[in-house]
Amino acid sequence: DTGVSQNPRHKITKRGQNVTFRCDPISEHNRLYWYRQTLGQGPEFLTYFQNEAQLEKSRLLSDRFSAERPKGSFSTLEIQRTEQGDSAMYLCASSLVYGGINQPQHFGDGTRLSIL
Amino acid sequence: RKEVEQDPGPFNVPEGATVAFNCTYSNSASQSFFWYRQDCRKEPKLLMSVYSSGNEDGRFTAQLNRASQYISLLIRDSKLSDSATYLCVVTVPRFNAGGTSYGKLTFGQGTILTVHP
Numbered sequence A: 001d002t003g004v005s006q007n008p009r010h011k012i013t014k015r016g017q018n019v020t021f022r023c024d025p026i027s028e029h030n031r032l033y034w035y036r037q038t039l040g041q042g043p044e045f046l047t048y049f050q051n052e053a054q055l056e057k058s059r060l061l062s063d064r065f066s067a068e069r070p071k072g073s074f075s076t077l078e079i080q081r082t083e084q085g086d087s088a089m090y091l092c093a094s095s096l097v098y099g100g101i102n103q104p105q106h107f108g109d110g111t112r113l114s115i116l
Numbered sequence B: 001r002k003e004v005e006q007d008p009g010p011f012n013v014p015e016g017a018t019v020a021f022n023c024t025y026s027n028s029a030s031q032s033f034f035w036y037r038q039d040c041r042k043e044p045k046l047l048m049s050v051y052s053s054g055n056e057d058g059r060f061t062a063q064l065n066r067a068s069q070y071i072s073l074l075i076r077d078s079k080l081s082d083s084a085t086y087l088c089v090v091t092v093p094r095f096n097a098g099g100t101s102y103g104k105l106t107f108g109q110g111t112i113l114t115v116h117p
Helices: none
Strands: A005-007 A010-013 A019-024 A031-037 A044-050 A053-057 A065-068 A075-079 A088-095 A111-115 B004-006 B011-014 B019-025 B032-038 B044-050 B055-057 B060-065 B070-075 B084-091 B105-107 B111-116
Touching: A005 A088, A010 A019, A019 A088, A019 A111, A031 A075, A044 A065, A044 B105, A053 A065, A075 A088, B004 B084, B011 B019, B019 B084, B019 B111, B032 B060, B032 B070, B044 B055, B044 B060, B070 B084
Parallel strands: A010 A111, B011 B111
Antiparallel strands: A005 A019, A019 A075, A031 A044, A031 A088, A044 A053, A065 A075, A088 A111, B004 B019, B019 B070, B032 B044, B032 B084, B055 B060, B060 B070, B084 B105, B084 B111
């Protein structure tokens, strides 16, 4: 399967713990996005990478959140000192810019985070 | 006001029915428009792009009215497999340091459709 891969699929942890999620985009895609989705809502943009550069961060991304894409391939999203409000589905998407045009984004299955 | 607003439904329709979803967006600079489909506990998948002239893909027809900032999706001859959440999505032009536009998607909350036998 050459789609966007995310792991783990599910993460249950106690409040105050740190968690890290991983996203492997489609291999030739140079753009990678993180979104968060809570129940009954559409996904909300968190941050975006062009290759290894993080070019925009949403105000939703507090200082407890950090994302990296060290070699311009896979990305990690870390949440420190988790809070109950962090419980959500974290979605990764990737896309290819070609000829100056951003092609459609393809989403991974997401990581569902539950904070006890 | 939310950037993208949809009627959350749920819509419950029998097989074979025609159903229409509406969506409004607040930013007049919005440039690209899409409908995504999301099955329960699955990732969003692109259903179709929406073009100014309107476009059709089989049983699905999408319309865009830029003056009213309104997007619609019409599903004809509904199938059981059409049951899902339909997400209205827009992008506003945003440019990175290199001057290249990138696509930050802004989603509506989704409209739930259930098609029953």
